[in-house]
Amino acid sequence: MKMTIKNTLFTLLATTIFFTSCKKDLDFPPVSELPVGNIITIDSLRNIYTAFDSTITSDLSVYGIITADEVSGNLYKNLYLQDETNGILLKLTASSDKTFFEGDKVRVALKGTIISRYKNMIQLDNVDIAKNIIKQSEGNTITPKVVTIADLALVGIYSPYQGQLIQLNDVEFMCNDIWSTYADPIAQTSQNRYLRDTLGNTIIVRSSGYADFAGTSLATGKGSFVAIVSQYNTDVQLTIRKLSDINLTGTRKIACPIYVKNFEDQNITSGGWTTQNVVGSINWGINNVGSNSTYYVQISNYSGTNIACETWLVSPSFDLSATVNPFLTFQSAYKYTGTSLKLMVTTSYTGDVTTTTWVDITSSATWSAGNFAWTASGNVSLLSYLQPNVRFAYKYVGSNVDGSTWEVDDFTIDDI
Numbered sequence: 001m002k003m004t005i006k007n008t009l010f011t012l013l014a015t016t017i018f019f020t021s022c023k024k025d026l027d028f029p030p031v032s033e034l035p036v037g038n039i040i041t042i043d044s045l046r047n048i049y050t051a052f053d054s055t056i057t058s059d060l061s062v063y064g065i066i067t068a069d070e071v072s073g074n075l076y077k078n079l080y081l082q083d084e085t086n087g088i089l090l091k092l093t094a095s096s097d098k099t100f101f102e103g104d105k106v107r108v109a110l111k112g113t114i115i116s117r118y119k120n121m122i123q124l125d126n127v128d129i130a131k132n133i134i135k136q137s138e139g140n141t142i143t144p145k146v147v148t149i150a151d152l153a154l155v156g157i158y159s160p161y162q163g164q165l166i167q168l169n170d171v172e173f174m175c176n177d178i179w180s181t182y183a184d185p186i187a188q189t190s191q192n193r194y195l196r197d198t199l200g201n202t203i204i205v206r207s208s209g210y211a212d213f214a215g216t217s218l219a220t221g222k223g224s225f226v227a228i229v230s231q232y233n234t235d236v237q238l239t240i241r242k243l244s245d246i247n248l249t250g251t252r253k254i255a256c257p258i259y260v261k262n263f264e265d266q267n268i269t270s271g272g273w274t275t276q277n278v279v280g281s282i283n284w285g286i287n288n289v290g291s292n293s294t295y296y297v298q299i300s301n302y303s304g305t306n307i308a309c310e311t312w313l314v315s316p317s318f319d320l321s322a323t324v325n326p327f328l329t330f331q332s333a334y335k336y337t338g339t340s341l342k343l344m345v346t347t348s349y350t351g352d353v354t355t356t357t358w359v360d361i362t363s364s365a366t367w368s369a370g371n372f373a374w375t376a377s378g379n380v381s382l383l384s385y386l387q388p389n390v391r392f393a394y395k396y397v398g399s400n401v402d403g404s405t406w407e408v409d410d411f412t413i414d415d416i
Helices: 009-015 042-048
Strands: 025-028 038-040 060-068 078-082 087-092 105-109 114-118 121-127 133-137 145-147 165-173 191-197 202-207 222-232 235-239 246-250 259-261 274-279 285-287 296-299 309-314 326-335 342-346 391-398 405-415
Touching: 042 060, 042 087, 042 114, 060 087, 087 222, 121 222, 165 246, 202 222, 296 309, 391 405
Parallel strands: 038 060, 087 121, 145 165, 202 235
Antiparallel strands: 025 133, 060 078, 060 105, 078 087, 105 133, 114 121, 165 191, 165 222, 191 202, 222 235, 222 246, 259 405, 274 309, 285 296, 296 405, 309 391, 326 405, 342 391
16 A cells, blocks of 8 residues: 655645635634544545455544535535545545535544445545544635546546546537436436537436435536546446536537427426326326337226226427427327327417317327337427417327227427
8 A cells, every 4th residue: 555645734735736725714623632643645545445445543634625515415425525636435424414515625534434445436434524524614616627528437447537526518418318307306216317528428427316406407508517526336427516517508519309208207297297187087107118118108097997087198388489390209009999099289278178279180190000019100290380388188088898008108399
């Protein structure tokens, strides 16, 4: 193990190049309560790890600035710390959300902590915020390192920027993702989204369902993206600190459809979709069984016996007034005897499907021939609807004696 040891705190501070300290210095608890011992850099701390987890038994200290905290909810019992040499994930024994914040300069007394590796992420574990971390000052900054997605690729088993604050320029979320939110705030599950650069390189952006921005729609343009580099096995990932770090407002390199609802978020009503029961209580659901292998919306009136129903799935409102030649596409699949699914459109939605004037455009689309064979609808022209307040709906009807099972996916509006 090779360590870089600083003899005095003065020497460390004199060589720190990334720190900009505020005027008010803090030290809670006093330095004397936690021996400083030898001062090492974060890079030296990371190098303590070899092949096995190691508990630090010497009086060592490391100084750094907190680059990511728990305030947004995207991190829990985790902090990221960085100095001029490297960055590292601090795994806490308890939450620090009311104690330590982004921009705090701290000293971490290392005795009793554990340098470890989890899924190829080097981390400092067993960090007690009351016993191991001492705040020195507030309001400090570290400038993110401007890199490319290719720079973040693995060298050996680690990303060379693991644990560090970085900035990507000229990136955009992929079209398959931009109609999604950052994560799932309803089920509170973490989800992956994908950034792409102008060369086609991609990287995962992983966000927690507990983040305060989990339910926010993804930024749809191209621009800069500041985040922390993390890693899970061989996947290099980005962790968002806060939405203000994301500046994707420029013109995209790759144009995306006007709208896509692909149900991959496993949420029927996300993005403003609604369901209405006119007859009975049969509801639409989400499934991923069968040859499509991705999530789709499904409805059936059979539950041991056929149940009479009329159930609608209604889209959000679209403004097509600025389009030139808009069209709608989707995929459908069905099986069993029953009334065919209908595709409806309106420009005067009342909020109640029974009092709204609808136009039946079912015949404008190509539909599945049965046996759950997925079929592309073809381009359903929307030239008659170059105006705001355009809504679409799928109308399902079943009886007491029959009823088909219908599946719909990849509802897309685009413009030629």
